[in-house]
Amino acid sequence: MNDTHFKRMKDLPSTHLLGTGTPMCAGCGGLQAINDIYDILGEKTVFINAAGCMTLLSVYPFTPFRGSWLYTAMASAPAGAQGVRDALDILLEKKKIGQEENLTAVVLTGDGSAYGMGLSATSAAIDRNLDFIYICYDNEGYGNTGQQYSSATPHGARTSTSSGSMGYPGFKKDLFSIWAAHKPTYVATVIGAEPLDLARKIEKAAQLKGPRFIITLSPCPTGWGFDPQETMQIGKLAVKSGVWPLKEYIDGKIIHTKVPKIRMSVEDYLATQFRFAHLFKPERNTRLIDEIQGRVDEYWDHVS
Amino acid sequence: MYRIRFHGRGGQGMKTAGRILGTAFFNEGYEVQDAPRYGAERRGAPIFSYVRADKKPIDERGIITNPDLIIVADDSLVNIPAAGVMQGLNEHAVLLINSRETAETWQNRLGTKINIIVLPVNSSVPNPAEMPFIGAACVGAAARLLGVVGQSALVDAIHEELQDQGPDIIKANCDRALEAFEYMALYENCVQQRQAASALDYQQPEWIRPVFEKARIAAPTIHAGLTSVQVKTGLWRTLCPIIEYDRCNRCWWICSSACPHNAINVDGSTPVIDYDHCVGCMVCVAQCPPHAISAIPEAEADSEIKKSMQQLAH
Ligand SMILES: Cc1ncc(C[n+]2csc(CCOP(=O)(O)OP(=O)(O)O)c2C)c(N)n1
Numbered sequence: 001m002n003d004t005h006f007k008r009m010k011d012l013p014s015t016h017l018l019g020t021g022t023p024m025c026a027g028c029g030g031l032q033a034i035n036d037i038y039d040i041l042g043e044k045t046v047f048i049n050a051a052g053c054m055t056l057l058s059v060y061p062f063t064p065f066r067g068s069w070l071y072t073a074m075a076s077a078p079a080g081a082q083g084v085r086d087a088l089d090i091l092l093e094k095k096k097i098g099q100e101e102n103l104t105a106v107v108l109t110g111d112g113s114a115y116g117m118g119l120s121a122t123s124a125a126i127d128r129n130l131d132f133i134y135i136c137y138d139n140e141g142y143g144n145t146g147q148q149y150s151s152a153t154p155h156g157a158r159t160s161t162s163s164g165s166m167g168y169p170g171f172k173k174d175l176f177s178i179w180a181a182h183k184p185t186y187v188a189t190v191i192g193a194e195p196l197d198l199a200r201k202i203e204k205a206a207q208l209k210g211p212r213f214i215i216t217l218s219p220c221p222t223g224w225g226f227d228p229q230e231t232m233q234i235g236k237l238a239v240k241s242g243v244w245p246l247k248e249y250i251d252g253k254i255i256h257t258k259v260p261k262i263r264m265s266v267e268d269y270l271a272t273q274f275r276f277a278h279l280f281k282p283e284r285n286t287r288l289i290d291e292i293q294g295r296v297d298e299y300w301d302h303v304s
Numbered sequence: 305m306y307r308i309r310f311h312g313r314g315g316q317g318m319k320t321a322g323r324i325l326g327t328a329f330f331n332e333g334y335e336v337q338d339a340p341r342y343g344a345e346r347r348g349a350p351i352f353s354y355v356r357a358d359k360k361p362i363d364e365r366g367i368i369t370n371p372d373l374i375i376v377a378d379d380s381l382v383n384i385p386a387a388g389v390m391q392g393l394n395e396h397a398v399l400l401i402n403s404r405e406t407a408e409t410w411q412n413r414l415g416t417k418i419n420i421i422v423l424p425v426n427s428s429v430p431n432p433a434e435m436p437f438i439g440a441a442c443v444g445a446a447a448r449l450l451g452v453v454g455q456s457a458l459v460d461a462i463h464e465e466l467q468d469q470g471p472d473i474i475k476a477n478c479d480r481a482l483e484a485f486e487y488m489a490l491y492e493n494c495v496q497q498r499q500a501a502s503a504l505d506y507q508q509p510e511w512i513r514p515v516f517e518k519a520r521i522a523a524p525t526i527h528a529g530l531t532s533v534q535v536k537t538g539l540w541r542t543l544c545p546i547i548e549y550d551r552c553n554r555c556w557w558i559c560s561s562a563c564p565h566n567a568i569n570v571d572g573s574t575p576v577i578d579y580d581h582c583v584g585c586m587v588c589v590a591q592c593p594p595h596a597i598s599a600i601p602e603a604e605a606d607s608e609i610k611k612s613m614q615q616l617a618h
Pocket residue numbers: 051052053054073074075109110111112113114139141142143144145150
């Protein structure tokens with residue numbers, strides 16, 4: 001990646017575009033990533049947002065964005081993006097606006113929308129080769145409504161709707177592969193705790209056309225149960241333990257952008273969060289911990 | 305009827321505290337209403353919880369503006385107008401406050417002679433606002449002040465409301481509640497109930513009739529960007545990060561990109577904290593390589609901020 005503007009941490013933007021004063025939780029990993037992403041996408045963007053925590057970014061009459069914001073139902077953000085793109089294209093064609101006034105349509109949704117309710121609308125938008133960027137901040141549950149489980153919730157995690165001793169019985173859906181299987185222009189996973197990797201991927205996505213997708217794992221102090229100041233450490237642990245592989249899909253190929261040299265044990269990651277506390281107390285659930293480790297190992301066994 | 309109002313910050317467990325007290329009253333044979341109130345804001349923002357209890361059916365509704373007992377889990381809320389701690393404070397009311405300071409200090413500060421009772425902050429806790437199980441402590445203390453909620457009703461209520469939290473957490477909450485209950489023995493039964501309001505006393509507010517403008521389309525459109533900066537989310541902070549500039553390496557790209565709330569500006573290559581909008585997550589404190597940022601309880605922060613700014617000026 002020699003053509004990137006972001007060679008070292010020092011190259012990251014020192015002025016930030018997103019306004020302060022938003023009502024997100026202290027230490028919100030989703031907000032952290034969105035901040036970094038917005039700095040690189042820039043002001044010439046329209047955000048199309050499906051209901052979730054980030055809807056509270058723009059609560060009338062306050063907005064942290066410099067440009068427009070459109071709110072949609074949970075299942076329909078990509079359809080909203082189609083409307084915005086079409087409107088812009090018509091205005092461009094009729095010369096009502098010039099190229100310099102063109103904007104990028106950016107969908108912003110949580111995992112509840114991206115992995116679940118909005119998946120069908122997303123699939124259809126890729127079919128239509130919609131020119132847009134989709135950002136999913138994945139806090140692994142329905143955060144805004146009190147962290148119920150979603151299809152992004154990891155196996156064994158406690159949520160308000162999986163509060164038994166085994167946690168969530170299902171498995172985190174592999175949305176990266178589902179999206180990549182549609183052969184869109186670009187798909188990438190990122191995390192706020194790895195800002196350089198994030199910046200390079202957003203930079204790349206911004207230069208391309210067509211449907212482009214970003215999933216950012218978003219450590220959520222409120223929903224996951226940890227002290228807000230640990231957001232970065234937990235994000236880094238997610239990468240180092242192999243739980244959150246950083247990768248991209250482009251030109252039909254999947255590339256892992258940060259392969260942990262020595263993978264830490266998932267236990268080190270799980271133990272940091274209250275949602276996994278039942279795996280360790282009152283007694284250690286070795287079977288479940290080993291099962292989770294086994295799945296992570298199996299994933300990396302297939303990465304060449 | 306008893307009217308109790310809890311004040312805390314998002315994340316301190318005031319919603320649960322209200323529920324526990326409501327259930328404890330219920331266990332004692334009372335009719336109960338309990339309801340939390342919070343906005344779109346998150347952790348750190350002021351939140352309220354209301355409990356009404358009576359031996360007769362309760363007809364009153366809505367937020368409590370004439371409390372018999374006000375419980376303040378976090379004394380830094382008193383200065384924040386939006387937290388409304390002082391609302392409806394009358395001579396009859398009792399104010400229970402979690403604080404390091406004495407009741408007398410609070411009486412002088414607030415210029416009031418009302419009955420103020422301090423729930424002392426455990427001095428081993430660095431940040432009073434983060435005192436573990438503070439909600440349970442507040443409920444335990446409140447039960448004793450009310451004098452009509454006994455220990456077993458209290459313990460049962462904690463079990464009932466926290467049943468999916470596991471035995472360790474339930475036990476810790478019970479311990480904290482009973483400890484506070486014990487501590488308040490001297491003030492038992494100091495909260496007096498009052499008559500339920502009568503519909504006959506209802507006074508209609510002075511309604512304001514808005515004048516509508518002639519408009520073809522009306523929509524809640526925001527015409528300017530960046531308006532959120534007008535919201536001073538710095539008020540949610542309970543811990544305050546202070547940069548010691550003598551130790552700061554000027555590696556701004558670490559703290560400034562890590563701050564989830566964009567509250568660290570970069571001036572040349574010097575990071576400067578925007579205290580109007582820092583919500584006190586302490587991510588910067590955890591990330592700073594030379595440990596040049598420290599976390600100070602908000603109540604003691606003013607002088608430290610001044611010192612830090614002076615260092616910066618030199
Ligand atoms: C169709 C529909 N169902 C339910 C809701 C209520 N709702 C609002 S936000 C939300 C949670 C969304 O979860 P996610 O997309 O993961 O975003 P997060 O809240 O975690 O940021 C829900 C269920 C809604 N707005 N629309």
